[in-house]
Amino acid sequence: MHCGADARVEVSCRGCALSRICLPARLSPPETRLLEQAVERGRPLAAGASLIHAGRRLQALYVVRGGSAKSIGLSIEGDEQILGFHLPGEVVGLEAFARDLHLCEVVALEPMRFCRIPVRRLEPLMQALPGLRREIIRLLGQSLQEAQRQRSCMGLADARQRLAGFLVDLSRRLEQRGLSARQLRLSMSRRDIANHLALTLETVSRTLSAFKRAGWLAVRLRQIEILQPQALAALSGAA
Amino acid sequence: MHCGADARVEVSCRGCALSRICLPARLSPPETRLLEQAVERGRPLAAGASLIHAGRRLQALYVVRGGSAKSIGLSIEGDEQILGFHLPGEVVGLEAFARDLHLCEVVALEPMRFCRIPVRRLEPLMQALPGLRREIIRLLGQSLQEAQRQRSCMGLADARQRLAGFLVDLSRRLEQRGLSARQLRLSMSRRDIANHLALTLETVSRTLSAFKRAGWLAVRLRQIEILQPQALAALSGAA
């Protein structure tokens, strides 16, 4: 299935609840107005449906509007690794700029809404709007730093540190979006978390139990309450 | 010390031996001519000297012209991880676009020459030359993919696979630059390799010895000959 888009629905970034977080956050009002004209709204996706298919040519960038998604990197041998989880306002698909080809499969974790910016419209806009060009480059640089940070984390941190870091990061990002930093409702399975952190699901489960025993978390399946944020933060940050 | 640059020396990218590998590789001759005017040649650096200081503002992108360098990512807690080794023709400093701030220290591994492209000159050029803009964005996308690939590697691969992958990658990159794909003269120490691969130097040493015993390599300190490239490639690629 091709990711359908209601091409000619009016989109208003300025009126969007995500405008403080999303692409327009650092654009001027006139720039945002011009960007709006290039943005299409996609038809909602069901949980498990693909927003981006690995192997497809880069035709558009996507922005999560509601729900959440995971990026799955596929190596030649067939092993998959989840490279990231995406929350509303986050731009996905940037890595495809390397070869105009998507190497990641992006899959909805729950019913999801999204926006779509075709590159054939983005290109001339980057020419016309220096602010938008800088913003795309900034986002690429940010993704690069995040990937490098995660790379270090995979190398240096043990299971407890990785899981603590995951929870702290998720908590922070949810808080940015106006949700509780304490009460997390995970949209991904233990298997997904384990894959993302390069652990086994058993280790994730055991480590969550250990945090629970230590009084740092209250865990009930995918509903997690952070009781000792500073303990988690110390573990994730301090080697 | 500020990284000195002989600002007004004439630079010719078209006459440079690296032009097939470096930034101009995908630019048109007219675009390359304009780019040349923005490029400065830096004063050679001694081994161990910093090309980029972590914490400094982004003022320029750098290109390795001769010798080699390592990028060291610094986390808050003080642990350092080598994020990559850089050969002639490679652009370094891109990750600073995230916050106009360099988070990596880039250090020469041996006497090194480099070029420098100030961002205040690059900005207007990206505006004027769509090809250069696309090329910078492509390079960012490529760095992002490489960082994600390495992230997966740290997670999924064991010591033998990581080291095999490291050697295969280095061999390929040296070959692109007209050097032997078989005879590698490592410019980095075992400690650096271990740090880069998130292993201990003992494990690197042991694994090299294992490859030697298997008849895959001839190892003499930093001089390495690859005897069975396909064995290394199979190990690095096949999970």
Add this chain to the structure above:
DNA sequence: CGGTACGTTGACAAGTTTCAAGGCCAGTGG
């Protein structure tokens, strides 16, 4: 009320790190 996917827990095995000792090479000064 099963059936199935998800999650938890335990015992054991494997791979890597840690700790410790020793070898090799280059540069230095007697």
Add this chain to the structure above:
DNA sequence: CCACTGGCCTTGAAACTTGTCAACGTACCG
């Protein structure tokens, strides 16, 4: 020229973390 020193590299044995295999418990959905 030689011995000495310090950095780099190699190798061995023990300890630890995580993966593997297996069993069991739990929520969700027909």
